[in-house]
Amino acid sequence: MLSNVDGKSSDDGSDAAPRATSTAPRPDPKPSEYKGFNLTDNYEVSFADDPLEPRQNHGDLRYLCYSKVCGFHSNSDSKLARLDSGTEGSLQACRQETRFTSEIPVAAISRGDGICVRTSQGTIALVVYRGSSAKDDPSTYATLDMTVWRGADRKD
Numbered sequence: 001m002l003s004n005v006d007g008k009s010s011d012d013g014s015d016a017a018p019r020a021t022s023t024a025p026r027p028d029p030k031p032s033e034y035k036g037f038n039l040t041d042n043y044e045v046s047f048a049d050d051p052l053e054p055r056q057n058h059g060d061l062r063y064l065c066y067s068k069v070c071g072f073h074s075n076s077d078s079k080l081a082r083l084d085s086g087t088e089g090s091l092q093a094c095r096q097e098t099r100f101t102s103e104i105p106v107a108a109i110s111r112g113d114g115i116c117v118r119t120s121q122g123t124i125a126l127v128v129y130r131g132s133s134a135k136d137d138p139s140t141y142a143t144l145d146m147t148v149w150r151g152a153d154r155k156d
Contacts, residue, residue: 028091028149028152029149029150029151029152030149031091031147031148031149032050032147032148032150033145033146033147033148034051034052034144034145034146034147034148035145036130036143036145037052037143037144037145037146038054038141038142038143038144039054039061039063039141039142039143039144040054040063040139040140040141041063041064041065041070041139041140041141042056042062042063042064042065043055043056043059043062043063044056044057044058044059044060044061044062044063044075045059045060045061045146046058046059046060047060047061047117047119047123047125047148047150048060048119048121048123048150050150052146052148058075059075060074060075060077060078060117060119060123060125061073061074061078061080061117061125061127062074062075063141063142065140069105069106069107070105070106070132070140070142071103071104071105071106071107071108072103072104072106072115072127072142073102073103074101074102074103074117077119077120077121078117078118078119078120079100079101079102079117079118080100080101080102080103080104080115080116080117081094081097081098081099081100081101081115081116081118082099082101082104082108082109082113082114082115082116083097083113083114083115083116085109085110085113087114089114089116089126089128089147090126091124091126091149091152093114093116093126094116094118094124094125094126095124095152095153097116100118106129106132106142109129110129111129111130111131112128112129112130113128113129114126114127114128114129115127115128115129118153119153121150122150122151122152122153123148123149123150123151123152123153124148124149124152124153125146125147125148125149126146126147127144127145127146128144128145128146129142129143129144130142130143130144130145131143
């Protein structure tokens, strides 16, 4: 206890019980949605971008075709996980899915199937495959609907 000038004592807090810290879970971030996004062969998307734009380097998800076999690939800072067909895609579903891989061939998914992407920056994205370009199209691309939760996988 400290004494004030008027002789009254005051508590400096040194004997006080520590203040309780909040243990309430942090609220989920608001999702950003991107419908009908065309990701061209040998291009990537970085989920840190807003709005999303195809890039040629430094993305989290790449669409790549070799000898007419196409697929989705992660970089060294992201992980992919394919949701089972018929599974409702959501932030919770992507948080629970742990069958990680670095590559998912288009032949292994159907229209409407979801792929979860987790980045090292704490972003979780749900990528729903809507189809690929026609064989006679001059460009090779996949059409995707994407929902991005930036900061959803942070440990703080």
